[in-house]
C-alpha cells in the first residue's frame with residue numbers, strides 16, 4: 001500500500017499526470033511538440049500494469065515506428081523493474097501481422113504466410129498484368145497499379161468494397177479486376193503485402209462479431225501515439241477495437257498534434273484527430289502546454305512559423321525546461337550547396353572535438369536526394385554517419401540499377417550487373433530467354449553480355465526480346481563511343497535515356513517515382529565530379545564498403561518525415577529554398593493545403609532540436625545537373641526575427657575568396673553551365689583536404705576503413721598503402737589522413 005506517490009508519477013506535471021491517471025473512457029491528449037505526449041503514453045502503460053488495472057496482454061499500444069516501440073518497451077520495463085514480455089506493443093503493421101497469423105485461415109491464408117516486400121510485390125503485379133494481357137506497360141506501368149492498390153488498401157477497400165466512385169481509370173478501368181486477380185494470387189502464394197496486414201484484419205473484425213468480441217474482452221486499454229497521422233484503414237481498425245459493447249470498456253487513449261500531421265500523401269487523414277470527440281462520445285481532452293525539449297528561441301521560431309497555418313486546433317506551447325534560455329536559431333545563407341555541406345561538416349567536427357557525441361547531431365532533409373552531399377562530406381571528414389529510415393544513396397534501387405549500367409559500360413564482363421539490368425526496363429526476356437543466355441554463356445565460357453550480343457543477332461530468341469536485346473547491346477557499343485568522345489557524363493545521360501531506364505521511372509505513377517528521377521540526376525551530378533568513369537566507380541566502391549557497424553556514435557541523417565517523434569541536441573535543417581522546401585510539388589499544386597503540410601513539416605523539423613537549430617539555404621544549387629540560383633524559402637521570412645540570428649552570405653563569400661582564390665575564380669562559370677568535361681573540375685579539388693597536407697612516400701597515415709598504414713607509392717589521387725592489419729591496398733587519397741598516432 002504505497003503512501004507516497006511512485007517516482008514515475010512524481011516526475012510528471014499536473015496535466016501530464018491527469019492524462020496518465022484518467023484511465024476510464026476515451027481520452028485525447030492534444031498537445032504540441034515536446035510536451036511529453038509519448039512520455040505520458042509510456043507512463044500510462046506502466047501505470048496500468050503497476051496498479052493492476054491491466055495485465056500485460058490486456059493493453060494494446062500502437063507506435064509509429066519500430067524504434068519507438070522498442071523505446072516504449074524499454075521504458076515500461078524500467079518502471080516495472082522487470083522485462084515486459086507478451087505486450088501487444090508495436091506499429092500498426094506489426095500488431096496486425098500478429099493478429100492475422102491467428103486468424104489467417106478466415107481469409108484463406110495459412111498462419112505461416114509470407115510478407116512480401118515491395119520488390120516481390122512489383123514482380124507479382126507485373127506477372128498479373130502480363131497474364132491479363134492487352135495492357136500497354138509503357139503507358140500503364142506496374143508501379144502505377146501498385147499505387148492505386150495501396151491507396152485502396154489505405155482506405156480499407158477490398159476489391160468487393162470498391163464503389164464506382166472509388167474506382168480508378170488506370171488501364172482503362174481495369175484496376176479493380178487486376179486488384180482482384182492480384183489478391184487471389186497472393187492467397188494462392190500464401191502471401192500478404194504490407195497493406196494486406198491491415199486490410200485483412202479489419203475485414204475479419206468487420207465480418208466476424210465473435211472474433212471482435214474476443215478482442216473486446218481481452219484489450220481493456222488501447223494506447224495510440226501520433227494519432228494525427230493515422231490513415232483510414234488504421235482508424236477503422238482502431239475504432240472497431242475500441243467500440244466495446246460495454247460502454248465502460250471504451251478505454252482508448254490517443255495522443256497527437258494536428259500541427260505535426262505530415263503523412264497525408266500516404267493516406268493519413270488529419271480529420272481523424274479533429275473528429276475524435278464525435279467518434280468517441282464522452283471523450284475527455286487533455287492539453288499539455290509545457291515543452292520540456294527545446295530552448296525558448298527554438299520554440300519561438302517554431303511557434304511563429306506554424307502560426308501562419310489556418311484551420312489549426314490551436315495550442316499553447318510554453319518553455320518548460322529549467323535551462324530554457326539558449327542561443328537563437330541560426331539562419332545561415334551560403335553561396336552554394338557545396339559550401340552548405342562543408343559548413344555542416346565543420347560545425348559537427350568542431351563540436352565533436354569539444355566532446356559532443358556524434359549521435360547528438362541530426363541533419364534533416366526535405367528530399368532523399370539531398371543526403372548525398374552530406375554523406376560524402378562526412379566521409380571525407382571521417383565522421384561516421386547513419387541514414388535513418390532510408391537507404392544510403394548508393395544503396396537505393398534506382399542508383400544500383402544505374403550503377404549496373406555504368407559498370408557494364410566500363411566492364412562488359414560484369415555478369416552480375418548485366419543480370420540486374422538486362423530486363424530493367426522490361427525487354428520481354430522471361431525465364432526461358434534468360435536460360436538461353438546463360439546456356440550460351442556457359443557453353444562458350446564467355447560473359448553474359450557477349451553471349452547476349454551474339455544471340456541478339458541470331459534468331460534463337462523470340463522476335464520481341466531479340467529486337468530489344470539487340471537494341472540494348474548495340475546501345476552499349478554506341479555509349480562506349482560516346483564515353484570516349486564526349487566523356488562519361490554525357491555517356492551516362494545518353495545511356496539512361498536511350499536504354500529506356502529513365503523513361504521507366506518517368507512513366508511510373510507511384511509517389512516515389514519523382515524522387516527516383518531526382519536521384520538519377522544527382523548521380524549524374526556526382527559523375528561530373530570525377531574525371532573518368534573508372535575513378536567514379538572506384539569511389540563508389542569505396543563509399544559502399546565503409547563499414548556500417550563499427551561505430552555506435554554516428555551523425556544521424558534522415559528526412560524530416562522520418563524524424564517525427566525524435567529529438568537531438570543539434571539539428572541541421574539545410575536546403576530551405578523555394579522549390580526544395582517548400583517542395584516544387586507543393587507549389588505546383590497551388591492552394592494552401594499542400595503548402596500548409598510543408599509548413600507543418602518545417603515545424604516538426606525545428607522542434608526536434610533541444611539546444612541548437614541551424615537552418616541554411618544556398619544561393620546556388622545543382623539541380624538536374626545544372627547550377628541554378630535559388631530563392632530562399634518563404635518559411636525563412638516567416639520566422640520571428642527576435643528568435644533568429646542570420647549569418648550572411650557576404651561573409652562566407654569573402655572567406656572563400658581569402659581561403660581559396662583560385663577555386664573561386666575557377667568556379668565563376670559554374671552558374672551558367674556545367675564545367676566542360678575536359679577541364680579540371682575545381683570543386684573536385686576542394687573536396688580533397690588531404691592534398692593540402694602533401695602526403696609523401698613512407699609517411700604514416702590513417703584510412704577510415706583500413707586503419708593505420710604506411711604509404712609505399714603515390715599515383716595522382718591513388719595511394720598504395722601497406723596497412724598494419726590488412727596488408728597492401730590501393731586507395732583514394734580522400735579517405736586518407738596523416739596519422740596522429
Ligand code: ATP
Pocket residue numbers: 011012013016031032033034035036037038039040257260291292293564565566567
Ligand atoms: P513529439 O510531439 O515531438 O512527439 P512528445 O510530446 O511526444 O513530442 P516527448 O518526446 O514525450 O514529447 O517528450 C519530450 C522531452 O521532454 C523528452 O526528452 C522527455 O523526456 C521530456 N519530458 C517530458 N515530460 C517531462 C517532465 N514532466 N519533466 C521533464 N522532462 C520531461
Ligand code: MG
Pocket residue numbers: 037038039565
Ligand atoms: Mg512523441
